[in-house]
Amino acid sequence: MRASMSTSQLFFPGPIADGQSSGHARPFWSVMVPTYNRSEFLTQALESVLAQDPGADHMQIEVVDNCSPTGEIRAIVERLGHGRVAFFSQRETISMVENWNTCLQRATGRWVHLLNDDDWVRPGFYRAFEDVVKHGQDVKVIFCRHLFANKGGHWLSVSPLLRTEPGPLADWLPTLAMQQQIMTPAIAVRRDVYEQLGGFRADLNSASDWEMWVRVAAAHEFWYMPEPLACYRIHDSSDSSRLARSGSNIRDTRNAILAFRPLLPPGIAGRISRVALRFYAYKALAEARALRNSGDLKGAMAQVREGLRCSVAPKVLWSLARFAVGTLYRLVTHRVGAGERV
Secondary structure, eight states, X not given: OOOOOOGGGSOOSOXXXXXXXXXXXXXXXXXXXXXXXXXXXXXXXXXXXXXXXXXXXXXXXEEEEOOOSSSHHHHHHHHHHTTSSEEEEOSSXXXXXXXXXXXXXXXXXXXXXXXXXXXXXXXXXXXXXXXXXXXXXXXXXXXXXXXXXXXXXXXXXXXXXXXXXXXXXXXXXXXXXXSOOOOGGGEEEEHHHHHHHOOOOGGXXXXXHHHHXXXXXXXSOOEEEEEEEEEEEXXXXXXXXXXXXXXXXXXXXXXXXXXXXXXXXXXXXXXXXXXXXXXHHHHHHHHHHHHHHTTOHXXXXXXXXHHXXXXXXXXXXXXXXXXXXXXXXXXXHHHHHTTOOO
């Protein structure tokens, strides 16, 4: 089920121009690595790509640095790439999403893979994706299952299995609009799709990738591969963790749900949006409990505030009551343990 899409319904952050360089053949791949001041993870990201490198004629590999304050990022690229990996640096630091859009503009390949500096791909990623295209499948978007990993790179869990065999996902748009299920390292998109639909929305920040995948799903069928070939790293210094502590991750998510609602089939758009808002309200309260338990009460309250702006459904309010009771209990026991009268 796919909704009709009008350009008047969409916010375009700017057209993605044709990346073809005059006089040069277009490579199959553009592997674009946006980065900012995170040298401790960049090495693994680049090594995972270079281990699968089919050659410069077939794959563009470029690191796009968001004006990091030191020259360490360039040094890593030169040390690992030996001239094979291109390096581009912004003149000044811009938003994370604007840096992603720079990656899209600079990509010259037919297929674009955005690989954030703290993520990596497993062996066989690029061959498996390319095989789908080579075997005559007329697809424009491919994604695979992904692994969640901790700061040290150890696997924590795997994303849900959506189907047991590779193939297209039927009625994927409503499902995707209810919950973000695609991490950026696990998806590759044909460049002409970005040329058609525009870049990522900087105003949605942490939810800009989800909004993009919904926007693409409203126009194109998604091909799915059940093998987990990409790794998404979870760590305290990530952009996701920082945004969670301010509550802006839930605010961005709420705004994304409202932004892509016009893309959904009219008969179910309202229900899908309510389900999504309720899910992320409940998720915000779960995150609030985790932040509270780690001692970050300010971050916890930010999650509560933004969660309740998403939904006040009975299940959400019940979760809020549990949070309140648990918080009060922790405050009381902490004071008693400190010898205070309560």
